[in-house]
Structure formats: C-alpha cells, structure tokens
Amino acid sequence: RLSGLLPLVVPRGVPLVTTLHEYGSWDPPAVLPRALWRLAEARGWWCRETGRLVPRSRALLTTNAGHASVVARRWGLAPHVVPLAANVAVGRPEGDPRVRVRAGLGLRADAPLIVFFGFVHPVKGLRYLIDALPPLRAAHPGLHLCVAGGFVSCALPEPEARAFHDELVELTQRRGVGDAVTFTGYQPEERVSDLLRAADAAIFPFTGGATTKSGAVLAAMSHGTPTVVTGADPPDPDLVDGETTVVAPSTRSAGALREAVHRVLADPDLRRRVADRARQVVGRRDWPVIAAEHHSVYRAVLREWS
Structure with missing residues (x-):
C-alpha cells in the first residue's frame, strides 16, 4: 500500500x-x-x-x-x-503438440488431458479441482491434470509457496490421484503454448470466479483450448456458458467443477463451439x-x- x-x-x-x-x-x-x-x-x-x-x-x-x-x-x-490481451502468444511448434506433450508427461497418446495455467495460489481453487479428480477419472479413464505455473510470487513468498505446494501434493495422495497430477513449476512461454494446444480443456477454478481480466484465461481462449471457469458475480459478459466457455456455477465446489469438466470432456461439439467462439472474443484484444x-x-x- x-x-x-x-x-x-x-x-x-x-x-x-x-x-x-x-x-x-x-x-x-x-x-x-x-x-x-x-x-x-x-x-x-x-x-x-x-x-x-x-x-x-x-x-x-x-x-x-x-x-x-x-x-x-x-x-x-x-x-x-x-x-x-492474452499473456502467452500462440506458438507454431513442429509436429503435433498433443502427441509430444503427452509423451513428455508419460501418458498414452489418447489420454484425456486437462491443464491449469498461471501462478499457483490458494485463491486459484486448485484444492477443489483435485477433489473433483477421482470421480472425473472414473468417468474418463486415464485423465491427467497438468498444473503449469510457479508457486512463488509477490502474493505468495517462498516459505508460504513451498508449504502450499506440499499441501497440494499431499492432497493428491489422499484423494488417490497422485499419479494423475503433474506440477511443472514455472514454464517458458513456448512450453505453456504447447501445453494449451495439447490439452482437451483448460480449467480455471478461481475461488472468486473467473473473468477476462485474467491473462491466463485469455491465453487459453486464444489457443482455442476449451476453457472451464468458475462463475463470477457479476458474471463476465464475455464468458458465456456453452458459448465461449463452460461455467461451473458455484465457486469452491468440487461437485460443480466435476460437472463442468465432465460436460466439456464428454461433448466434442461443445468443445469445438466454445473454442471457436472464444477465439473470436480474444481476437478483438x-x-x-x-x-x-x-x-x-x-x-x-x-x-x-x-
């Protein structure tokens, strides 16, 4: 201050x-x-x-x-x-990033992959996403979550960041999904672009709701990655459920996240529609x-x- x-x-x-x-x-x-x-x-x-x-x-x-x-x-x-505007430019990598990224994570070429991108902080809602993983994996066998982003920031100094990282890792073990979550730490822009292009969906379970003032959300949308967000109050007019994104109507709710992520993974037409219309939104930025x-x-x- x-x-x-x-x-x-x-x-x-x-x-x-x-x-x-x-x-x-x-x-x-x-x-x-x-x-x-x-x-x-x-x-x-x-x-x-x-x-x-x-x-x-x-x-x-x-x-x-x-x-x-x-x-x-x-x-x-x-x-x-x-x-x-988006905080990560859309890269033009050689080959298919879907295959390359999954191979780098030790996954099958057809494994469902969801990505969280951004600084990792308690308000980003990852606890609730991890809680939602067990039933999601039951519905989508082999589903993997990649958490791409550093923990240390101005809002989370190193001791607190280390403790929060350990807390999330321990939570994945308690939920029985330790092998289904990868924490990459900070990644360069090219690697983030690869991850977004390879993912079936990008998930932003913010505890205060997501809006287009998030450069990470805009980055996912600009990459044509179907994006799942928690709803803000008031809602962002550019984040319309079933049109430009898929909205989990409740924050801090593993159940709402489970339903939203399941919707996007289970419906290829929905994924294509929200990806195409999201690109139109960010194309103006x-x-x-x-x-x-x-x-x-x-x-x-x-x-x-x-």
Missing part, C-alpha cells in the same frame, strides 16, 4: 496516470468507521484501496467495465477501459491496440498539462 503515498512526494504539478488492475474488492480498513471512509472518498481526500493515487490522478484506466463502475460509483469519474490506447491517454494528459 506504500505506492498510495506516491502523490505525497511527487511535485504537485506532475501529472499522474493510474491503471487499476484490481479495484473494488477491499473493505475499508477497520481503523475508521465505514461512514468516515465514505466521507473521505466523497470529499476526494483518500481512497481505501489506493491512498492518494486515485484522488490525484489526471487519468484512470481499468481493464474491465466492472472496475470502471466501482470507480464511477465512488468518485463520479469515468475511467478509460482498456481490456487485457491485441497488445499493439492496447499500447496505442495507452499512448492516446498519455498524450491527452500531457497536452492538458503543458
């Missing part, structure tokens, strides 16, 4: 532009009553989540309409909405376009400043 103090040390005349990648989820710190926090924000004194950044910014950007609506409600401001929109915002701020 120290970044929220930046405007206190930056000269008053220097314009600030703030991108709110996450916004609207933090409760006000309990040090003050909620009524006082609302008064501080109404007067433009202090933001519960960003300190002085939002009040002092000449322009604000968000990655989705949901965060923009929170900004409008709290501050009466209309931020620039610039959606994210392009990093050069995103860069150009940011450039436009910064130029406008500089013109006003000068």
